[in-house]
Amino acid sequence: MNLLLSAAASDNLLLQAVNIFIKYKSLFWYGVKITLLISLTGTVIGLLVGLVVGGLRAMEIEPRDPAPVKLFKKLWAVLSTIYVEFFRGTPMIVQAVFMYYGLKPMLHWEPIPAAIFIISINTGSYMAEIIRAGIQSVDKGQIEAARSIGMTSIQTMRYVVMPQAIKNSFPSIGNEFVVNIKDSSVLNAISVTELYFQSNSIAGSIFKFKETFLVTCFIYLILTFTTTRILYYIEKRLRMPRSSFPASQTVNEVNHL
Amino acid sequence: MENIITIKNLKKSFGSLDVLRDVQFSVGKNEVITLIGSSGSGKSTLLRCINLLEVPDSGEILFHEQNILEGSIDVNKHRSAVGMVFQSFNLFSNMTVLNNCMIGQLKVLGRDKESSQKKAMDFLTKVGMDKFAHSYPDQLSGGQKQRVAIARALCMDPEVLLFDEPTSALDPEMVGDVLDVMKTLANEGLTMIVVTHEMGFARDVSTRVVFMDKGVIVEEGPPSQIFTNPQQPRTKEFLSRYLG
Numbered sequence: 001m002n003l004l005l006s007a008a009a010s011d012n013l014l015l016q017a018v019n020i021f022i023k024y025k026s027l028f029w030y031g032v033k034i035t036l037l038i039s040l041t042g043t044v045i046g047l048l049v050g051l052v053v054g055g056l057r058a059m060e061i062e063p064r065d066p067a068p069v070k071l072f073k074k075l076w077a078v079l080s081t082i083y084v085e086f087f088r089g090t091p092m093i094v095q096a097v098f099m100y101y102g103l104k105p106m107l108h109w110e111p112i113p114a115a116i117f118i119i120s121i122n123t124g125s126y127m128a129e130i131i132r133a134g135i136q137s138v139d140k141g142q143i144e145a146a147r148s149i150g151m152t153s154i155q156t157m158r159y160v161v162m163p164q165a166i167k168n169s170f171p172s173i174g175n176e177f178v179v180n181i182k183d184s185s186v187l188n189a190i191s192v193t194e195l196y197f198q199s200n201s202i203a204g205s206i207f208k209f210k211e212t213f214l215v216t217c218f219i220y221l222i223l224t225f226t227t228t229r230i231l232y233y234i235e236k237r238l239r240m241p242r243s244s245f246p247a248s249q250t251v252n253e254v255n256h257l
Numbered sequence: 258m259e260n261i262i263t264i265k266n267l268k269k270s271f272g273s274l275d276v277l278r279d280v281q282f283s284v285g286k287n288e289v290i291t292l293i294g295s296s297g298s299g300k301s302t303l304l305r306c307i308n309l310l311e312v313p314d315s316g317e318i319l320f321h322e323q324n325i326l327e328g329s330i331d332v333n334k335h336r337s338a339v340g341m342v343f344q345s346f347n348l349f350s351n352m353t354v355l356n357n358c359m360i361g362q363l364k365v366l367g368r369d370k371e372s373s374q375k376k377a378m379d380f381l382t383k384v385g386m387d388k389f390a391h392s393y394p395d396q397l398s399g400g401q402k403q404r405v406a407i408a409r410a411l412c413m414d415p416e417v418l419l420f421d422e423p424t425s426a427l428d429p430e431m432v433g434d435v436l437d438v439m440k441t442l443a444n445e446g447l448t449m450i451v452v453t454h455e456m457g458f459a460r461d462v463s464t465r466v467v468f469m470d471k472g473v474i475v476e477e478g479p480p481s482q483i484f485t486n487p488q489q490p491r492t493k494e495f496l497s498r499y500l501g
């Protein structure tokens with residue numbers, strides 16, 4: 001039996017992959033940790049960026065706004081559009097190389113902080129649009145009710161609109177995390193020692209690309225699958241019990257907030 | 258009688274549609290006014306102008322002699338003094354019933370948590386919804402939601418409460434509960450302006466009935482006069498459709 005296994009091992013892809021995994025598991029594990037570190041922090045910071053950028057973008061200009069507020073809102077609309085279009089319209093790998101080397105003389109940064117910065121700012125551009133869509137999906141009646149009891153537009157945003165917008169867009173927010181687990185692999189271009197970079201080093205040292213990257217595939221799959229399940233679970237918990245009564249009717253669109 | 262609200266020459270149009278055409282109107286303290294009229298006559302727009310959810314094109318809205326259309330007034334302060342109850346309830350769906358009733362007190366009026374909670378529970382008890390303090394709006398029926406919405410508005414201690422067809426979105430069997438709450442408030446002397454198609458409420462509870470048509474107030478008077486002896490042909494025609 002043992003003989004049979006070892007004889008098969010030389011030409012069995014799967015067994016070779018298992019052997020590589022066992023032999024290099026600490027190197028893989030290190031890569032996993034870096035991948036999770038940069039994708040998780042990048043997603044969280046990206047969400048915060050998205051909340052600010054998308055939240056302010058969704059605040060329409062009101063006729064009663066004082067002039068400086070109007071100016072700020074206009075300026076914000078222009079700048080945030082440039083930001084969103086630039087980061088969604090160019091590949092992250094290009095952004096990474098450009099910013100890492102471009103800012104290196106000033107910041108003298110290491111690959112990992114640079115990677116977190118790049119994922120955050122890239123994710124932020126997607127999150128801004130997700131949050132904006134989430135805000136637009138909130139029933140206008142909610143906003144009117146908040147304004148009718150005297151809440152300011154900022155309070156309305158903070159206590160009524162944002163919590164609902166985040167809940168509505170939770171699946172898309174979670175999806176950004178899954179995307180980042182995978183797409184952080186492009187950061188090997190600036191020598192971040194994440195999972196792809198580690199795999200590449202292992203494969204290069206033993207000249208077994210096919211076998212090594214089969215392991216890598218499995219690891220990514222486990223990471224994304226587990227993450228997706230956890231996100232599903234949270235999503236289910238977030239959902240409130242629905243009653244059979246009709247949801248509130250649409251109210252005439254109003255330009256406040 | 259002391260007027261809380263005086264409206265003069267109020268005009269509002271949406272694009273080329275003149276929704277309010279020269280509305281004159283006043284509301285005294287403790288009055289319960291029902292605003293009737295067919296759909297599209299501008300009733301909601303008038304209410305929404307009163308708490309500035311809509312900005313009129315011209316005219317004056319005096320709130321205790323102060324024109325609220327002047328740039329210098331604090332819009333949010335005004336809104337907190339003029340409560341609004343909507344046809345579609347609009348309870349904050351991310352908050353419990355109790356928090357719906359507390360958030361305005363905490364954030365707008367700056368009350369402390371303890372007194373806000375006490376007031377919220379008092380008004381929830383009053384509308385018969387205290388047992389649902391920790392429920393979310395999604396778990397309530399339409400009639401229950403509307404009673405909470407009334408409690409939420411009352412918690413702000415408004416000087417006048419505006420109701421925009423508060424029972425129109427309700428199943429028939431729930432209309433009574435909401436009307437009962439409104440009747441109680443009326444009897445306690447709360448100043449109210451109620452847009453409604455409930456002619457029984459208009460006749461029995463209100464102190465004055467205002468009939469609107471095509472953006473103007475056609476006729477107004479005590480319910481006994483409007484319902485038994487309307488002067489204007491348009492009022493007669495409208496009432497004959499409703500009262501049969």
Ligand SMILES: Nc1ncnc2c1ncn2[C@@H]1O[C@H](COP(=O)(O)OP(=O)(O)O)[C@@H](O)[C@H]1O
Binds near residue numbers: 271294299301302
């Ligand atoms: N925000 C808006 N934009 C455009 N038209 C509106 C808006 N709000 C109301 N209207 C129009 O104004 C007219 C009067 O509306 P409304 O005040 O809601 O009447 P009522 O409440 O008496 O049914 C309607 O024709 C309606 O379609």
Ligand SMILES: [Mg+2]
Binds near residue numbers: 422
């Ligand atoms: Mg209406």
